[in-house]
Amino acid sequence: MKPxxxxxxxxxxxxATLETIADDLRASLxxxxxxxxxxxxxxxxxxxxxxxxxxxxxxxxxxxDRYHLIRGRLLTEMEDxxxxxxxxxxxxxxxxxxxxxxxxxxxxxxxxYPKLGTDPPKQVASEESG
Ligand SMILES: [Zn+2]
Numbered sequence: 031m032k033p034x035x036x037x038x039x040x041x042x043x044x045x046a047t048l049e050t051i052a053d054d055l056r057a058s059l060x061x062x063x064x065x066x067x068x069x070x071x072x073x074x075x076x077x078x079x080x081x082x083x084x085x086x087x088x089x090x091x092x093x094x095d096r097y098h099l100i101r102g103r104l105l106t107e108m109e110d111x112x113x114x115x116x117x118x119x120x121x122x123x124x125x126x127x128x129x130x131x132x133x134x135x136x137x138x139x140x141x142x143y144p145k146l147g148t149d150p151p152k153q154v155a156s157e158e159s160g
Contacts, residue, residue, distance in 0.1 A: 032059040069093035070142040101143040104136045
């Protein structure tokens, strides 16, 4: 089994030159060339392209659209919940506890939907969530 990149770098010591990085990357244990689709509801894999093509984050277009739909919904609902919590007069204790729980649940889910470089503009996201 090949050593990891960090092991190879450590073997070279503190004086290792930048010219040796590519060699060490080639000689090291490679990272996998596939990973799960970015849609948390999907278990399909995305494969790193063999050629020059752009690597896919989603295994198909539906997963891409669903990801942005759910993310947009969560963001819109969290905004509304925050407004409801901040309103005057203040919500009752029961309502506040419910709203805080619902906000925390959406925040927890949103961790599975990180902001991507391809996020549509916010207006489009909220339109999609309707
Ligand atoms: Zn997928």
